[in-house]
Amino acid sequence: xxxxxxxxxxxxxxxxxxxxxxxxxxxxxxxxxxxxxxxxxxxxxxxxxxxxxxxxxxxxxxxxxxxxxxxxxxxxxxxxxxxxxxxxxxxxxxxxxxxxxxxxxxxxxxxxxxxxxxxxxxxxxxxxxxxxxxxx
Numbered sequence: 001x002x003x004x005x006x007x008x009x010x011x012x013x014x015x016x017x018x019x020x021x022x023x024x025x026x027x028x029x030x031x032x033x034x035x036x037x038x039x040x041x042x043x044x045x046x047x048x049x050x051x052x053x054x055x056x057x058x059x060x061x062x063x064x065x066x067x068x069x070x071x072x073x074x075x076x077x078x079x080x081x082x083x084x085x086x087x088x089x090x091x092x093x094x095x096x097x098x099x100x101x102x103x104x105x106x107x108x109x110x111x112x113x114x115x116x117x118x119x120x121x122x123x124x125x126x127x128x129x130x131x132x133x134x135x136x
């Protein structure tokens with residue numbers, strides 16, 4: 001008696017190996033899971049301090065604070081449902097990342113989870129003592 005082949009959904013891969021890339025070329029794009037995703041926001045040399053115009057656009061931030069802001073390089077994907085801010089246009093407030101969104105030369109996106117909460121509140125213009133951690 002011949003045993004029937006297990007349904008594809010029950011196997012670890014949903015598609016046969018030779019078709020995986022064609023059917024799902026960017027399998028983890030925009031997802032916040034696993035270690036397969038690249039993390040360009042953590043690479044050296046991508047801080048707001050390294051952007052000449054940022055010093056003029058963000059005069060209320062110190063040099064150390066600019067160094068702490070990791071700016072996504074052009075072409076880097078924004079993670080689905082992750083919170084970002086375009087520090088070039090802070091008046092727009094927080095931005096929720098969506099699949100298919102990418103950093104570009106026009107925006108200076110920083111990821112909220114990579115920024116200290118006191119600095120994030122400063123970027124938002126929040127100065128309330130309980131939110132900023134200052135002694136006031």
